[in-house]
Amino acid sequence: MPIKRNKRFHAEVATSSLSDIMFFLLLFFLIISTLANPNVIKMTLPKSKTNEKTNKQFISLSVTEDKKFYIDKQPVAFEELEATLMSKISNSKDQTVIVRIPFNLQVQDLVDVLQIGVKNNLKFVIATSPKN
Numbered sequence: 001m002p003i004k005r006n007k008r009f010h011a012e013v014a015t016s017s018l019s020d021i022m023f024f025l026l027l028f029f030l031i032i033s034t035l036a037n038p039n040v041i042k043m044t045l046p047k048s049k050t051n052e053k054t055n056k057q058f059i060s061l062s063v064t065e066d067k068k069f070y071i072d073k074q075p076v077a078f079e080e081l082e083a084t085l086m087s088k089i090s091n092s093k094d095q096t097v098i099v100r101i102p103f104n105l106q107v108q109d110l111v112d113v114l115q116i117g118v119k120n121n122l123k124f125v126i127a128t129s130p131k132n
Contacts, residue, residue: 058125059088062100067109082116089122100127 062070069076117124
């Protein structure tokens with residue numbers, strides 16, 4: 001009587017090297033994420049498409065080339081800008097401030113306006129025109 005031996009082939013996947021690869025990827029992403037600049041002003045930047053929309057509750061902040069400030073088409077001095085914005089936002093906390101500033105103004109003018117939003121934890125969006 002012949003003895004039957006069970007010599008079937010069993011498929012195996014070697015996973016010992018996968019854990020090493022995942023460990024190195026984790027280290028790589030942790031090191032890269034610490035190199036990001038923490039001194040950047042955080043804000044939402046819209047894409048420059050014609051169909052880009054914001055939520056229905058927004059406040060328009062416009063700056064002209066001669067550095068005159070307007071909130072919803074009402075002229076405001078720069079010294080009163082923060083107080084006026086906070087009084088408008090106090091009605092609803094889910095409002096976004098849309099900043100319209102000419103492209104040829106200095107970056108410092110834009111940063112001065114955005115620092116008001118960072119200081120008061122407001123949502124600022126820079127309005128752009130579509131690329132043609």
